Amino acid sequence: MKDIILKAENISKQYRLGEVGTGTLSHDLNRWWHKIRGKENPYLKIGDTNDRSTKGTSDYVWALQDINFEVQRGEVIGIIGKNGAGKSTLLKILSKVTAPTTGSIKSRGRIASLLEVGTGFNGEMTGRENVFLNGAILGMTKKEITSKLDEIIEFSGCERYIDTPVKRYSSGMTVRLAFAVAAFLEPEILVVDEVLAVGDAEFQKKAIGKMQDISKGQGRTVLFVSHNMAAVKSLCTKGIVMQFGKVIFEGGIEDSINYYSEVFSETFKDEAAHKDYANKIEVRASNFEVNGKLINSGAALFLGQKIKMKLQFLIKDNLDDVSIAFDVINRNGELVSHLTNEDDGFYIYKLGTGDFLNIEIETAELLFIPGYYSINLWVGIAQTQGLYEIKNFFSFVLEQSNYSKRTKALPQHAKMYLHSNWHISE
Template identity: 85%
Template sequence: MKDIILKAENISKQYRLGTVGTGSLVHDLNRWWHQIRGKDDPYLKIGDTNDRLTKAESDYVWALQDINFEIERGEVIGIIGKNGAGKSTLLKILSRVTAPTTGSIKFGGRVASLLEVGTGFNGEMTGRENIYLNGAILGMTKKEITAKLDEIIEFSGCQRYIDTPVKRYSSGMYVRLAFAVAAFLEPEILIVDEVLAVGDSEFQKKAIGKMQDISKTGGRTVLFVSHNMVAVKQLCSRGILLENGTIVFDGGIDQAVERYNNDNVLIGSFVSWPFAVAPGNSNAKVTSIELIAENDEFVIENDFKIEIKYANLLDAHTLNVSVSIMSDSDQYVLATPHLERSAQEVGHYKSVCTIPANLLNTGTYYFTVILVGNNFEIITQLDKIVSVEIGEKGIHRKNYFGYWGGIVRPYLNWSNQKIG
């Protein structure tokens, strides 16, 4: 017999674009009249699928549509998909932050979630007080929370500031304490969104280890969302792949990641968008991304460049671009943000980053581009949007073309001298 701890049946979530609600008194009255007669909401029959790159033909959009799955006790599930696929919306519904438009969810235990920096915390209260607050929300007694208090504080690494109001915490400290609270107060279901990316690499490893521990030894269920496929494969045994608000794959994690990579990577060194559908928002949009090499030779011995063109639509807008590189085995190679942030006038701009020669080894590499605006708002994140195959001429190692391991392969200076 399966021990099902969470079951989602026909979950859908619809939003109206623009203003909240129907935006019309006539629509509101019509909706109310259908509801009191036990009829379906007439406006649920209107709507587009949630495709970020197409222009909407309706005022309504389905963020999720017809989501069905069962999760057994102790399973660790990776929920993956590109930005806008519906991952965070699904987790908010599972965490009861928002209600589904249609469908139902059945739980077999307490749920703790870590969705966004600051979710569930009161900024005016101290770290210690917030631990007790969150434990009470989970239905724990003060005695039960006190028994876990020292472990939570130690794991978070916030001992020095535990009696300071959390509004003074950095985003990294916030996440450390919030994760420790969620993990140590023993929920049967732990839901973790991409918020862990805010923490440093040491804490991310620590958090993944803790999630592995609570699933294997505690028999608790973990739902994990991340764009870091290495972490997903390390932690999860099963993957659910979302695309435009629907489940397109549910199965083994290796197959889910492979499907994600195949579906979401543009094999090629150039991409551009018509302005009307260019990724971004009303403040700024990315219009093209291109990898450029002299004579189109992408080889170890040559520099090459990544060129990002974007439109700034907001006067005195502080913008900058960040680029991350992943290997074909989903290893994070490097990140390189343009650190010079300055206010820009409305207009079109180009950012160019040079990848120096003798840095990357041979192989295929994928580039993620992030456009960042005022207050470090992520305007758009384009995961693995372009790729390149790096070869070599053999200038430095002459006639030897055997295996040379490693992601990077710098040409370093060596000296040789007789010492005896």
């Protein structure tokens, strides 16, 4: 028989857009009038799907719609999807931070959540006091918390600062302590959002190892949200793929990641999405070349080739210390490379209204694992203030070539190809 520890039934979450409180009294009265007449809430019949790329026509939006799934004891579930898919909203409902508009959550045992940096922590209290506070919130006795205190402090690496107010902690220290509390106070269900990405690589490895111990060694259940597909694949046994507030796939973790990759890579075929934040700069022209030949977005390139980008900007206001950055995103939505003008010692100062800025950028050899890629463009001031952004500025498919002599496909869980020289030493 199945040992079901968590069950979501017809979960939906509706939010009202606009200023908080505007028009809500009339809406509340309308809901009440329908309720006393035994009729359904009229606002459950309206609302747009949670697609951030479209304006929509309603003041209501469905962050989640009709979510149903079961979790067995000891399962590690990876919840994956693009930003805005509803992952964090679902975890907040599972953690009972917020209530669903419709549907219900049934769980057996304690749920510990790690949703956002500092959630549940009191900045004025010390790290030690916050451990006891969080333990009490989880339903632990003081004796139980005391018995785990030394392990929590040691794992967090915050021993030197444990009697210092948490408001003086860095975000990384706060996450370390919060994760240690959530993991060591032995909840039946551990819910972890993208927050682990705040920690350094050493802590992420340590945290994933601890979650593996919790699930495999102690038979406890973990729900994990991350954009790091390598971490999801190594930790999870099952996946739930979400899009626009709905579950679009549920199955084994490899099948889930592959399904998500196919869905995400389809967006690379979309037209570039422009966002002008300040009306101070305009992209007037752009073209892309490989080996001196013009190429279009969606082109097939080969391992080891270089891309040359030629851009022309119209300056619409006086600007100083302009930053231009490119993000290369793979089919899983993971950032695989980031390049800026400052990284290469190229600085852009003192631009005046009406000036044209013409720039050529040539990449080094493309050594990413063959697959789908998209390049995003960001223009700003001193890497801080955003002026202009283009999502899916240019996309391409990278194919294997004779740059690599291997005959088998390169492993998809890798990110980069590292060229090397081999010889027999004497």
